[in-house]
Amino acid sequence: MELPSKLLENAVNEMSQLPGIGKRTALRLVLHLLKQPAEQTEILSSALTAMRNEIQFCKECHTISDDEICGICSNASRDKSIICVVEDVRDVMALENTGMFKGVYHVLGGKISPIEGIGPSQLKITSLVEKVKKGNVAEIIFALSSTMEGDTTNFYIYKQIKDFEIKTSTIARGIAVGDELEYADEVTLGRSLLNRIPFENSIKPY
Amino acid sequence: MELPSKLLENAVNEMSQLPGIGKRTALRLVLHLLKQPAEQTEILSSALTAMRNEIQFCKECHTISDDEICGICSNASRDKSIICVVEDVRDVMALENTGMFKGVYHVLGGKISPIEGIGPSQLKITSLVEKVKKGNVAEIIFALSSTMEGDTTNFYIYKQIKDFEIKTSTIARGIAVGDELEYADEVTLGRSLLNRIPFENSIKPY
Numbered sequence: 001m002e003l004p005s006k007l008l009e010n011a012v013n014e015m016s017q018l019p020g021i022g023k024r025t026a027l028r029l030v031l032h033l034l035k036q037p038a039e040q041t042e043i044l045s046s047a048l049t050a051m052r053n054e055i056q057f058c059k060e061c062h063t064i065s066d067d068e069i070c071g072i073c074s075n076a077s078r079d080k081s082i083i084c085v086v087e088d089v090r091d092v093m094a095l096e097n098t099g100m101f102k103g104v105y106h107v108l109g110g111k112i113s114p115i116e117g118i119g120p121s122q123l124k125i126t127s128l129v130e131k132v133k134k135g136n137v138a139e140i141i142f143a144l145s146s147t148m149e150g151d152t153t154n155f156y157i158y159k160q161i162k163d164f165e166i167k168t169s170t171i172a173r174g175i176a177v178g179d180e181l182e183y184a185d186e187v188t189l190g191r192s193l194l195n196r197i198p199f200e201n202s203i204k205p206y
Numbered sequence: 207m208e209l210p211s212k213l214l215e216n217a218v219n220e221m222s223q224l225p226g227i228g229k230r231t232a233l234r235l236v237l238h239l240l241k242q243p244a245e246q247t248e249i250l251s252s253a254l255t256a257m258r259n260e261i262q263f264c265k266e267c268h269t270i271s272d273d274e275i276c277g278i279c280s281n282a283s284r285d286k287s288i289i290c291v292v293e294d295v296r297d298v299m300a301l302e303n304t305g306m307f308k309g310v311y312h313v314l315g316g317k318i319s320p321i322e323g324i325g326p327s328q329l330k331i332t333s334l335v336e337k338v339k340k341g342n343v344a345e346i347i348f349a350l351s352s353t354m355e356g357d358t359t360n361f362y363i364y365k366q367i368k369d370f371e372i373k374t375s376t377i378a379r380g381i382a383v384g385d386e387l388e389y390a391d392e393v394t395l396g397r398s399l400l401n402r403i404p405f406e407n408s409i410k411p412y
Contacts, residue, residue, distance in 0.1 A: 014253040018238060045252070089210060089214075
């Protein structure tokens with residue numbers, strides 16, 4: 001795609017570095033900004049720069065936070081002995097939305113993925129093992145996505161903490177609420193059969 | 207969607223102002239930037255700001271250009287008496303890619319659209335009419351998209367130039383090359399029948 005202006009080309013190229021944004025979409029977005037008042041571009045740019053340079057991560061659980069310790073970790077009513085291991089802040093938000101979890105989180109910042117060049121050292125795994133070593137942890141709940149990378153990461157962490165006397169669990173895999181059985185893949189369906197639960201549990205009020 | 211950080215929220219909100227980018231996509235993009243080195247955000251921000259503040263438009267045809275007069279308008283081999291009226295720079299690029307047009311363009315900067323609050327005064331219509339009044343124009347080719355807004359804009363311009371002795375034309379509407387007849391809508395098919403062309407013309411080498 002040959003663009004008639006270097007300035008436009010730079011903007012499009014940088015925009016298309018973002019995941020899921022191709023050159024054509026980038027051009028559409030950039031032309032949209034050109035039609036808007038210059039302030040909008042100014043505000044967008046400074047919001048992004050401020051976010052990137054000033055954002056903090058909670059010292060306890062490594063989630064994104066405006067304070068040194070995030071709202072969840074500093075909440076006295078949360079059970080610090082139950083730690084839910086997640087990939088990033090979106091998972092924290094999703095789990096918080098359920099209103100079902102009263103423990104705290106540990107945000108790894110990604111999954112082990114040799115293809116993307118992400119090894120264990122780039123993730124916040126050491127600090128999780130340290131927490132376990134200190135002895136105040138009763139349960140670790142693995143809530144990574146159910147992919148090869150997620151399973152690898154789960155297992156890598158599990159190997160390091162399995163000798164400590166703590167409970168480890170993963171969130172249940174099964175047929176999503178509202179889903180038709182016939183469209184479920186066999187692995188999910190097989191697991192949901194193996195890990196079946198007492199019927200009484202399933203009719204408990206949510 | 208409740209975000210754990212004001213900085214993150216600002217960035218997501220500004221990002222989701224862009225067309226086709228919802229809050230969830232914006233969050234994904236912003237979190238991607240957080241995982242990349244800070245320089246990438248810096249480069250993106252400054253590319254956008256530089257583009258918005260420094261970009262120029264050709265004084266002749268109003269397309270985006272780094273110079274006062276764009277490469278097409280300043281090209282002596284282009285026929286200045288044939289003007290193709292288009293909506294924005296993407297249309298210029300698309301038409302240039304065909305290699306079939308040897309005239310010049312006139313970029314309106316949009317279409318008349320009462321719903322979006324865009325009236326004729328916000329478009330570069332007056333300068334087009336001026337060009338026609340000066341008397342050096344032989345033909346105006348309307349190449350706006352075939353929507354209600356496009357047709358309205360065509361007609362609005364047509365009314366102002368119809369009394370001058372110039373040719374006016376629109377690009378042909380018809381079945382796209384490679385398309386199956388059965389999937390064409392009836393308006394397109396009907397028009398392609400009405401505006402049929404001599405068979406000899408259709409087998410000319412492209």
